[in-house]
Amino acid sequence: MDNFHTIAELIRIASERQKPVHEIVLAVESEQKLRTREELIDEMRQNWKVMYESVKKGLKGGIRSVSGLTGGDAPKLYRHQLKGFLGQAGLSTAAFAVAASEVNASMGRIVACPTAGSCGIVPAVLTEAYEQGRAEEDIVMSLFTAAGIGMVIDENASIAGALGGCQAECGSAAGMAAAALTEIGGGTPEQIGHAVALAIKNLLGLACDPVAGLVEVPCVKRNGFAAVHAMLAADMALAGVKSVIPVDEVIDAMDRIGRAMPRDIKETAEGGLATTKTGLALQKKIYG
Amino acid sequence: MHGVFDIIGPIMIGPSSSHTAGAVRLGLMARKVLGEPVTRAGIMLSGSFAQTYRGHGTDKALIAGVLGMKPDDERIRDSLSIAKEQGLEFAFQKADIPGAHPNTAELHLTGLHQNIAVVRGASVGGGNILITKINDYYVELAGRYPAVVTIQRDQPGVIMNITSILGMGGLNIAFMHVARKNRGEEAMTILELDEEPLPSVIEAIKGVDGIQQAFSIPAIG
Numbered sequence: 222m223d224n225f226h227t228i229a230e231l232i233r234i235a236s237e238r239q240k241p242v243h244e245i246v247l248a249v250e251s252e253q254k255l256r257t258r259e260e261l262i263d264e265m266r267q268n269w270k271v272m273y274e275s276v277k278k279g280l281k282g283g284i285r286s287v288s289g290l291t292g293g294d295a296p297k298l299y300r301h302q303l304k305g306f307l308g309q310a311g312l313s314t315a316a317f318a319v320a321a322s323e324v325n326a327s328m329g330r331i332v333a334c335p336t337a338g339s340c341g342i343v344p345a346v347l348t349e350a351y352e353q354g355r356a357e358e359d360i361v362m363s364l365f366t367a368a369g370i371g372m373v374i375d376e377n378a379s380i381a382g383a384l385g386g387c388q389a390e391c392g393s394a395a396g397m398a399a400a401a402l403t404e405i406g407g408g409t410p411e412q413i414g415h416a417v418a419l420a421i422k423n424l425l426g427l428a429c430d431p432v433a434g435l436v437e438v439p440c441v442k443r444n445g446f447a448a449v450h451a452m453l454a455a456d457m458a459l460a461g462v463k464s465v466i467p468v469d470e471v472i473d474a475m476d477r478i479g480r481a482m483p484r485d486i487k488e489t490a491e492g493g494l495a496t497t498k499t500g501l502a503l504q505k506k507i508y509g
Numbered sequence: 510m511h512g513v514f515d516i517i518g519p520i521m522i523g524p525s526s527s528h529t530a531g532a533v534r535l536g537l538m539a540r541k542v543l544g545e546p547v548t549r550a551g552i553m554l555s556g557s558f559a560q561t562y563r564g565h566g567t568d569k570a571l572i573a574g575v576l577g578m579k580p581d582d583e584r585i586r587d588s589l590s591i592a593k594e595q596g597l598e599f600a601f602q603k604a605d606i607p608g609a610h611p612n613t614a615e616l617h618l619t620g621l622h623q624n625i626a627v628v629r630g631a632s633v634g635g636g637n638i639l640i641t642k643i644n645d646y647y648v649e650l651a652g653r654y655p656a657v658v659t660i661q662r663d664q665p666g667v668i669m670n671i672t673s674i675l676g677m678g679g680l681n682i683a684f685m686h687v688a689r690k691n692r693g694e695e696a697m698t699i700l701e702l703d704e705e706p707l708p709s710v711i712e713a714i715k716g717v718d719g720i721q722q723a724f725s726i727p728a729i730g
Contacts, residue, residue, distance in 0.1 A: 334517050
């Protein structure tokens with residue numbers, strides 16, 4: 222099996238073999254890691270289980286982070302789902318993402334996806350798909366598609382906030398989530414590519430400027446925003462909307478933007494929101 | 510190129526892979542080196558660990574590791590009170606370790622039988638660690654391979670006996686490092702292997718003449 226280094230290659234291999242994208246990612250991983258398809262699917266199923274548990278735990282409430290900066294917003298948002306402008310699906314997705322991120326901030330168990338700071342986005346859209354009645358097996362398989370997208374971003378740009386800012390973490394997660402949802406929604410490999418491009422394009426340049434250097438403000442709520450954003454990207458692609466800029470060029474732009482971003486908004490807590498008057502006051506309160 | 514589970518995974522305790530998962534692993538490594546139940550832990554924190562350990566829960570993660578918890582253990586959050594219940598005394602101190610990676614901790618552990626272990630290491634990102642000092646020995650141990658560490662008398666034949674036990678167990682040595690304090694005194698061997706050794710292999714190594722201590726450290730990916 223040919224390895225893939227761009228999303229265009231991944232799409233081409235899938236289209237040529239008339240296989241879903243997840244099958245290509247699975248076959249390459251199986252070959253590279255000398256592990257059977259079944260072993261890989263079992264491990265991914267375990268990841269999905271932990272993702273789902275982290276969402277459910279966060280929705281129950283009673284969560285507080287070590288610093289006290291975050292916790293308890295997920296149940297509020299969840300209770301609002303039938304009353305809001307965004308509609309039930311959008312609001313519950315946002316609540317799911319905030320839930321998993323609040324669990325992360327409170328030292329609960331999560332799956333890094335691709336990082337701990339962006340751990341709510343992929344689980345949120347998949348939990349929403351699951352609760353809309355999509356088959357669990359399709360959800361587990363879609364995680365291989367999401368992983369394949371993340372692998373290409375990691376190779377050609379970055380998934381670390383310290384290197385690429387938040388576009389590298391929440392931006393990558395949104396691209397991965399959009400890919401997974403598009404596949405579950407019956408999209409073609411090309412549509413998956415457009416969904417990723419649309420999701421990432423609209424988070425380019427995002428600063429990583431967390432208050433006190435903690436994975437809390439703005440990270441927790443940002444997971445909620447990015448999950449809804451990913452869902453919109455998937456729906457756009459499934460509706461036939463195309464990205465004018467091809468997905469691999471979007472990832473190249475992300476890499477260049479990440480390099481051009483100043484150090485003080487790349488996870489150093491030396492700029493942006495971290496050095497606002499309130500941000501600095503909170504930092505002082507936490508560390509003395 | 511990274512694999513699927515480098516992107517989706519690991520399953521871990523939040524909030525940050527370098528401040529929690531990596532810190533738990535440092536604690537676990539120090540516990541392995543001591544090789545007996547820990548009764549006292551003095552932990553020096555350097556660089557960013559010293560600045561932000563409270564907010565990130567790095568203190569809880571280090572103590573959790575010292576208590577033997579894995580990086581995905583949900584009790585990490587409560588590890589400080591669990592340590593008190595189990596009679597583990599601990600103290601944290603900010604320190605400036607010159608030239609050290611920003612996320613560095615040095616753990617001074619005392620065991621039930623008054624043995625002492627000192628382990629210095631850094632959390633280098635994504636939950637990965639690099640051990641840079643074990644007791645009096647400067648080392649570089651990343652945990653990418655399963656490792657066997659021995660402390661022995663510096664005398665002829667000890668290493669031959671260790672490596673032949675590994676060979677008979679079908680274990681290939683990927684990297685090997687030997688260091689000693691002074692001729693004929695205490696020495697340390699670190700053997701990084703391609704596969705995880707069985708407990709029986711470690712027991713056999715403990716039986717080699719001149720071996721004072723032997724333990725294995727699993728690969729941590």
